[in-house]
């Protein structure tokens with residue numbers, strides 16, 4: 001049964017500690033939820049129209065439901081054929097740009113999830129995450145779309161219904177959200193590993209390998225500095241580049257990916273040891289792993305001079321950084337030790353800001369996909385939606 005009021009859902013971004021790119025090729029990744037989130041509002045729309053408003057990327061579009069309905073037979077015949085959706089939305093051929101991918105993922109999920117009963121809806125997606133910067137904005141976007149649409153059409157329960165015992169979805173419902181979000185990620189990334197949508201759905205900290213999601217129940221409280229170089233890049237292009245290198249030099253690149261896998265394993269072992277009793281030696285190992293992985297990521301071709309600048313500036317103050325996410329620009333993560341002096345962190349932040357970068361100090365782990373009452377939205381989200 002379709003719900004007849006507005007529904008708010010949010011999903012977190014993520015930080016990949018280790019294993020980006022290698023995870024696309026069957027290796028292990030360690031990833032954690034980030035307390036920067038994407039929010040969606042979906043509500044019925046009066047005049048047989050579908051409205052989509054994506055303020056972060058400056059996109060506002062609308063279609064008649066009847067136009068979308070006429071697209072259904074050819075779409076359902078061949079759902080993987082993006083040409084049908086591209087032609088419909090008037091998108092150009094290369095189709096790698098921000099707006100095209102966001103619109104394609106929306107149309108794909110809207111037609112697939114609602115099927116024969118296409119509703120007239122007004123959808124707004126607003127995010128605290130930078131778009132295309134390695135913090136999993138595409139996955140958070142797809143998790144929000146999937147959760148909101150599945151709830152809206154009643155395929156999963158509305159956790160806010162009056163008789164609900166908790167305001168959370170069940171594991172089976174979360175699985176369904178994750179599966180659809182993965183399909184959306186496929187539209188945006190081409191060949192995603194699925195780690196980002198898993199973190200967007202379950203949050204917390206998890207180990208991910210070949211579709212297997214293993215939550216890490218206990219993780220030490222790690223403080224990190226995230227720095228956005230603001231250098232634009234596309235995950236789709238970077239993932240395709242690594243594949244090309246792997247095909248060209250299998251004997252050279254495969255061992256690098258295997259080494260990244262071993263780094264993830266070693267990191268997980270150290271994190272586990274830290275929960276039993278933390279020492280500064282543990283931090284030294286984590287720092288070494290960060291340095292080795294950053295070199296590996298450069299080897300597989302996903303580095304960028306701006307990321308090297310972050311590594312240099314932080315290293316000059318004794319801190320260790322690596323790129324996180326797809327690289328090629330985007331964000332780096334720097335580990336902050338408990339004994340790192342506050343003035344050192346402030347000095348590093350100042351220097352990075354002077355380079356034109358943006359920094360956030362944060363800790364790891366965040367709640368997975370969640371439903372909200374308007375009153376339980378963060379203040380910035382409430383304000384953003386009140387103007388949209």
Ligand SMILES: Nc1ncnc2c1ncn2[C@@H]1O[C@H](COP(=O)(O)OP(=O)(O)O)[C@@H](O)[C@H]1O
Nearest residue numbers: 098101102127131132133134135136137138235
């Ligand atoms: N809030 C958003 N609104 C609209 N589109 C979004 C939003 N967040 C992400 N996207 C889509 O995801 C793409 C970025 O995905 P990607 O290149 O994987 O980078 P990342 O996931 O690291 O942010 C954008 O180009 C856009 O198509």
Ligand SMILES: C[C@@](O)(CCOP(=O)(O)O)CC(=O)O
Nearest residue numbers: 020021134136192193325326
């Ligand atoms: C490079 C990769 O490992 C992570 C991409 O993350 P992001 O889209 O840059 O946030 C790709 C993937 O796992 O699908």
Ligand SMILES: [Mg+2]
Nearest residue numbers: 136138139235
């Ligand atoms: Mg992405």
